[in-house]
Amino acid sequence: MNTITLQLDEQALTLPAGSTLAQLLAHAQRAPESVATALNGRFVPREARPGTPLHEGDSVLLFKPIVGG
Template sequence: MDEVRINDRAVPWREGLDLAQALDALGIEAGRVATALNGDFVARERRAATLLAPGDAVAVFATIVGG
């Protein structure tokens, strides 16, 4: 089965799968994280337009605010 990896967790890949859908499939609260696809930052507003391919690696980071 084709899959993408999100922080080393497998998500089944399907045609048309975008980054926003993949995060939702894992129950990740998208508004509280930053993402990178294959090492490149993906802005929150670009996730729904960012299609994933089999073998892609997504890194999800908790955002930190404050000083």
């Protein structure tokens, strides 16, 4: 099985090659609505996560969404 290694909140994580951002959240056991996501410093909207592939060396940050106005 081919794998990729990326950084999740500054810790190394190995996933199957071809994994998406949505699959990473499932692997990390994080509810999709409970976190906001950034991939390589760019915000990724919740609806885009299933179609956002991850690659070797990517950096993913999970953080609390900010609401209000």
